[in-house]
Amino acid sequence: MKSIENDKTELGKAHLTSGKLSLEEANVRLKQAGESEFPLCIFPRFIQDTILELYENGNYNIDYTSVSILTALAGIIGNSYHLRKHIEWVENPSMWVVLVGKSGQNKSAPLKTAFKAVKNLQKQYDQEYESVIANYNPDSGEKKPSKKKLYSTDPTFEALINIHKQNPNGMILMPDEFKSFILNLIGYSGTSKQSQFLSIWDGAPISLDRKEAESSSLSMPCVSIVGSIQDDVIASFKAKDIKDGFFERILFAIPLKMEKKYVKRTNPNDYTVEQFHSKMKDLLDAVTQKNNTEELVLSDMADELFINEVNKHVTPSNKDSMISGILSKLDRYILRFALVLEVSNSFFDNLPIERVGESAMKKAIMLKDYFYVNALKLNNMVLNVYEDNSKEGKVLQVIKKIGKKEFTNKEFIQMAGHMGIAKESYAYQLLSNTKLAYKVQKGVYETEVLN
Known part of the structure; x- marks a missing residue:
C-alpha cells in the first residue's frame, strides 16, 4: 500500500501525529478526528x-x-x-x-x-x-x-x-x-x-x-x-x-x-x-x-504482551481502590476482546482459528485503553453531578441557598427549581444520591456542609 510519508495533502499530514500510515489508515484517522477515539483498526x-x-x-x-x-x-x-x-x-x-x-x-x-x-x-x-407448535397435540404424550x-x-x-x-x-x-x-x-x-x-x-x-x-x-x-x-x-x-x-x-x-x-x-x-x-x-x-x-x-508473544500490560496496572491499582476496581475487570476483558477479535477476524479473512495471536492481543489492549478512559469519564460524571463539594456542585449550591442544616425534600426540590438547577424529578435524584446530606426521617434531610 502506498506510503504517505511524502504526501503533502491534508490526508498525508495525518502521519505527523499518528505515525507512518497508509493512505487508507490516514483517511480513517482524519474522518475520526474530533469525533471518536475508538480504535477502528481493530x-x-x-x-x-x-x-x-x-x-x-x-x-x-x-x-x-x-x-x-x-x-x-x-x-x-x-x-x-x-x-x-x-x-x-x-x-x-x-x-x-x-x-x-x-x-x-x-x-x-x-x-x-x-x-x-x-x-x-x-x-x-x-x-x-x-x-x-401449531401441529403439537398435548394429549400425544410427546414433549412440548x-x-x-x-x-x-x-x-x-x-x-x-x-x-x-x-x-x-x-x-x-x-x-x-x-x-x-x-x-x-x-x-x-x-x-x-x-x-x-x-x-x-x-x-x-x-x-x-x-x-x-x-x-x-x-x-x-x-x-x-x-x-x-x-x-x-x-x-x-x-x-x-x-x-x-x-x-x-x-x-x-x-x-x-x-x-x-x-x-x-x-x-x-x-x-x-x-x-x-x-x-x-x-x-x-x-x-x-x-x-x-x-x-x-x-501464543507466546500474545501471552507476553498480556502479562506486561496487566503488570502495568499494579501500581495505579495499589494507589487507588476505584482504579483497582476498574482495571481488575479490564484485565479480564483484555482476554475477552482478544478472543473475539481473533475468532472474528480469522473467520472474515478465511484463516484457520487456532490460537489467539499477537495482533489480536495488541488490538485488545487498544480496546482496554478506550474503555478505561470511558470508565473514568463516567466516574467524573458522578463526581461532578452528585458528589462535588466545590462551589460548582449542584447539590451544594442548593443546600447553601436553603441555608439550613436540616431541610425537607420539598424545600430542596423547590429551591433547585427556583435556581434553575433541576426540575422536580431530577432534583429528587440529586438529593437521593448525594453524599452531602443524609435522610434522618421520611422527607427530612440533614447536612454537615454548612458547619
Whole structure:
C-alpha cells in the first residue's frame, strides 16, 4: 500500500501525529478526528468501511456503531470459543455494554444495524416454532416443543437461565429500557439480583434451588448485555453503587461529543451495508453449526504482551481502590476482546482459528485503553453531578441557598427549581444520591456542609 510519508495533502499530514500510515489508515484517522477515539483498526476493512459510511451518510455515531458491532460479534461467538489462560483461568467472550449519551443522540439505530443478523435468525426460529407448535397435540404424550431464542429483552432471571438452556451457545440480553433493567437490579431488593448477574459475568455455573425454579441450572452461562441510557441517568445509578463490582463490569461507550446531529441529505451506500450484514450472517451461520466449545490459548508473544500490560496496572491499582476496581475487570476483558477479535477476524479473512495471536492481543489492549478512559469519564460524571463539594456542585449550591442544616425534600426540590438547577424529578435524584446530606426521617434531610 502506498506510503504517505511524502504526501503533502491534508490526508498525508495525518502521519505527523499518528505515525507512518497508509493512505487508507490516514483517511480513517482524519474522518475520526474530533469525533471518536475508538480504535477502528481493530476491525477488518469491511467493518471499518461500514462504520464510516453510516457515520458520514447515516447520522450514526462512530462510538455507538463500533461498540455495538463489537458486542454483536461477542454475542454471536458465545460459547463456541473460549480462551484458556491457564488451567484455572478460562474466559468466554461475553461483554456488558452501555451506550451513554443525551436524549435524541440516535443510540438505537447502531444497535439495530449491529444485531440485524441475530434478529433475522431469531425471526426464522420463531416462524419454525409457530409451525411446530401449531401441529403439537398435548394429549400425544410427546414433549412440548421448546422455543429457541438468541436474545431476549426483559426476562426474569429464572427465565433467562431457562431460555439459555435451550440455546447453550449463549444469550444476548437487549433490554428495551436499560434504565428499568438497571433500576430493577439496584432497587430495594437489588443486591441479590446483582449478585446473580455477577456470577453470570464470571461464567460460573448457576443453580437456582428454590422450589419454583428447580430446573433452573446452567453449567456454562455466556450472556452478553447491551443497551443505551442517558448520561445523567447512568450517573445517578452509579452514585447508588453498592461497590460490589457490578458497574466495573460494564463497558461504557461515551462519545467525545454528546450532542444531537443534523440529519444528512445523503443515504448510506447500500452495497457497503449489505456486505456487512451478509458477512455477519455468515459468521452466525458458522457458529450455529458448531456443537461444542473450542478452547484457544495465547501464543507466546500474545501471552507476553498480556502479562506486561496487566503488570502495568499494579501500581495505579495499589494507589487507588476505584482504579483497582476498574482495571481488575479490564484485565479480564483484555482476554475477552482478544478472543473475539481473533475468532472474528480469522473467520472474515478465511484463516484457520487456532490460537489467539499477537495482533489480536495488541488490538485488545487498544480496546482496554478506550474503555478505561470511558470508565473514568463516567466516574467524573458522578463526581461532578452528585458528589462535588466545590462551589460548582449542584447539590451544594442548593443546600447553601436553603441555608439550613436540616431541610425537607420539598424545600430542596423547590429551591433547585427556583435556581434553575433541576426540575422536580431530577432534583429528587440529586438529593437521593448525594453524599452531602443524609435522610434522618421520611422527607427530612440533614447536612454537615454548612458547619
